[in-house]
Amino acid sequence: MKKTYILLLTVVFILGSLTAVFADKGESNGKGKGKKKEFQLGVEVLLDEQKQLIEGKRVGLITNPTGVDQELNSIVDLLFNDPDVELTALYGPEHGVRGDAQAGQYVEFYTDETTGLPVYSLYGQTRKPTPEMLENVDVLLFDIQDVGTRFYTYIYTMAYAMEAAKENNIEFIVLDRPNPLGGHKVEGPVLDPAYASFVGNYPIPLRHGMTVGELATLFNEKFDIGADLTVVEMNGWERDMYYEDTGLEFVLPSPNMPTLDTALVYPGAALIEGTNLSEGRGTTKPFEFIGAPFVNSTEFASALNTLELPGVTFRAASFTPSISKHSGKLSHGVQIHVTNKKAYKPVETGLHIVKTLHDMYPGDFKFGAENSAGVSFFDNLIGNGWIREAIEDGTSVKEMEKQWKKGLKDFEKVRKEYLLYK
Structure with a gap:
């Protein structure tokens, strides 16, 4: 019985040693500290x-x-x-x-x-x-x-x-x-x-x-x-x-880019910077919170959710920015919740947000002021002047996408020449 017990202890010791050896090898093959060998900046x-x-x-x-x-x-x-x-x-x-x-x-x-x-x-x-x-x-x-x-x-x-x-x-x-x-x-x-x-x-x-x-x-x-x-x-x-x-x-990378969730919504949500609504600066959720004192958060969230945009849902939310637009004022709107990042289309989503606000609050919603050349900050952000005009004329986001599709395809052809990672 004693010999059997000693034999069992020996087997346990050997197995434990082998496990440690393989664990060390695992680290050098890309796990734990060794991951730099597989991925390097x-x-x-x-x-x-x-x-x-x-x-x-x-x-x-x-x-x-x-x-x-x-x-x-x-x-x-x-x-x-x-x-x-x-x-x-x-x-x-x-x-x-x-x-x-x-x-x-x-x-x-x-x-x-x-x-x-x-x-x-x-x-x-x-x-x-x-x-x-x-x-x-x-x-x-x-x-x-x-x-x-x-x-x-x-x-x-x-x-x-x-x-x-x-x-x-x-x-x-x-x-x-x-x-x-x-x-x-x-x-x-x-x-x-x-x-x-x-x-x-x-x-x-x-x-x-x-x-x-x-x-x-x-x-x-x-x-x-x-x-x-x-x-x-x-x-x-x-x-x-x-x-x-x-x-x-x-x-x-910047004070109002605190998380990966922020980066994910940013390509579309930052278009709000070209309007008189808060894009959530001065809150814990910049670019995820969108709103203003004149918005009805429940109605706004409902209108956006009715669109059934891919990979995203909107929650009625209120917040008080500590800096920037509407600083110190209770604002109402939505929080953007990305539910499927691969399906989510941030630019399409951002334009739907802007268009919905424009249509729901025609007396309160405003684009940024134009400069002497007739260009607003929204135009600089979106990269043209015609989209602002299209929103004001009642054009659908789907129609806007059709108009920029050719330019996007042309860019994709050029882009392929400069991709370093295939």
């Missing part, structure tokens, strides 16, 4: 495999809080503490390098407290690096998480910096990151160049389905920037991946 590929791109060169870095590796280490610290890298300057987009400025807030030049490096604002007196800003730089790196929507301004910060790099004979490197909305679907009208602005500077659709690296290549070649561009691609990213499929932690 551009910054990780740069430092692990392609550091020769920046060794022996003075490096300028355009980044914000999203510039981190999979362990959430800041690229600023990774480069600054690397003995093989000479980091000489930092450049901040809208919201700044540390992400502490609100939308549209002017950002000044300052010195980074942690590194002592100069931080030049690309959302202050200039949105394009000047020759003086680039005096001590041989190569510019861009490492910022995009959200897959045309009017998110970081991609134009990238484009302007590419122009400056070209003009000053500086190399430009984009460290690629995932498109949170995946890499397959494109939606919405292609921007009319006559309506170009910092919330839409190139003829691409609202939902472009490209990574920042792919956009950089498109901008550089199709739109004739002509910079000395290198894209450090990710390892292991596939076009059908949404952000959560990567296993990455989500770092909010």
Whole structure:
């Protein structure tokens, strides 16, 4: 009996040891800490495999809080503490390098407290690096998480910096990151160049389905920037991946983009910024909350749910924004709940929201004021002037989609040439 007991203990010990060995092997094959071998961000590929791109060169870095590796280490610290890298300057987009400025807030030049490096604002007196800003730089790196929507301004910060790099004979490197909305679907009208602005500077659709690296290549070649561009691609990213499929932690890229749910509704819900309704800024659910003091939330939610739009439902909701439109005022409207992200069409949904509000509240609903050229902020966001007119004329969203379909198909043909991940 005693011998049997000892034998059983021995078997248990051996099995436990084998389990530990296989578990360790599992980590090195893509589980736990080893997942980096299967999936790597551009910054990780740069430092692990392609550091020769920046060794022996003075490096300028355009980044914000999203510039981190999979362990959430800041690229600023990774480069600054690397003995093989000479980091000489930092450049901040809208919201700044540390992400502490609100939308549209002017950002000044300052010195980074942690590194002592100069931080030049690309959302202050200039949105394009000047020759003086680039005096001590041989190569510019861009490492910022995009959200897959045309009017998110970081991609134009990238484009302007590419122009400056070209003009000053500086190399430009984009460290690629995932498109949170995946890499397959494109939606919405292609921007009319006559309506170009910092919330839409190139003829691409609202939902472009490209990574920042792919956009950089498109901008550089199709739109004739002509910079000395290198894209450090990710390892292991596939076009059908949404952000959560990567296993990455989500770092909010701007103060009003706190979650992946926000990014998912953003391509359509942000059109509300071009109206007199609150898009939920100053609440815990920006772009998910839509409303104003004059809205009847129950009736509005019912009208939207009657449309039976794919992958989404609307809940009657009230909220009080702490900033921006209707600040401090109780507002009524809806919360957008995405029930099936693969079926959900954010641009179509956003236009239905705008049109429904326009039709239900003709005396209260207003588009943003026109400038001297007759262009409203809504026109800049949607990328043309005819959709606002179509809404005011009673045209259905389905008819609007038919009108932009050809332009979208033409873009898709061009887009294929610049996709880095097949």
